[in-house]
Amino acid sequence: DAKTTQPNSMESNEEEPVHLPCNHSTISGTDYIHWYRQLPSQGPEYVIHGLTSNVNNRMASLAIAEDRKSSTLILHRATLRDAAVYYCILRVNYGGSQGNLIFGKGTKLSVKP
Amino acid sequence: DAGITQSPRHKVTETGTPVTLRCHQTENHRYMYWYRQDPGHGLRLIHYSYGVKDTDKGEVSDGYSVSRSKTEDFLLTLESATSSQTSVYFCAISGTGTGNTIYFGEGSWLTVV
Numbered sequence: 296d297a298k299t300t301q302p303n304s305m306e307s308n309e310e311e312p313v314h315l316p317c318n319h320s321t322i323s324g325t326d327y328i329h330w331y332r333q334l335p336s337q338g339p340e341y342v343i344h345g346l347t348s349n350v351n352n353r354m355a356s357l358a359i360a361e362d363r364k365s366s367t368l369i370l371h372r373a374t375l376r377d378a379a380v381y382y383c384i385l386r387v388n389y390g391g392s393q394g395n396l397i398f399g400k401g402t403k404l405s406v407k408p
Numbered sequence: 409d410a411g412i413t414q415s416p417r418h419k420v421t422e423t424g425t426p427v428t429l430r431c432h433q434t435e436n437h438r439y440m441y442w443y444r445q446d447p448g449h450g451l452r453l454i455h456y457s458y459g460v461k462d463t464d465k466g467e468v469s470d471g472y473s474v475s476r477s478k479t480e481d482f483l484l485t486l487e488s489a490t491s492s493q494t495s496v497y498f499c500a501i502s503g504t505g506t507g508n509t510i511y512f513g514e515g516s517w518l519t520v521v
Contacts, residue, residue, distance in 0.1 A: 401450070
């Protein structure tokens, strides 16, 4: 299974940028990098995904290393509502599941006022 | 937000009874998934479907069966509920291709006593 490595926890101050790292050294050429977050008692929420190039959307930016073995999720201005567990996931195209998401333990982000 | 509805949202049942959880989507997506989430394990895939009447097993399928008779509905059945199946169950949907986003429902909390 494609695996990712993330720090267990990180802290940030409100209104400051947050950089959440992820290592995925076993990534293959067709694997997409997905980021999800999960707030307490809610389902995982899609944040962003990419293949090779950096990506931006209204929630965050995704910076992908040139060799694709690591990536960084960037929250430009953390708010208290961004406190959640963030999952970095490789979506692998194999079998009939069209790339089931394999969740690790993620990074628990705490945001201080 | 993706149109995914899970029912029931909360259920308490007795050991040995059958239980069915329903996932309903309004997005006409081909792929549907059932995950369970337990403390210390993250989300784990139970079963998935890649079309009407087309289903396959995930990593923790023992004790569960699924059915998909219509594109919009994916049912998860616990044939004889056990206490080890006390968990939070999440349904997810996705279009075809690993570059597509997987969207999750709000979850169904099941307690087996």
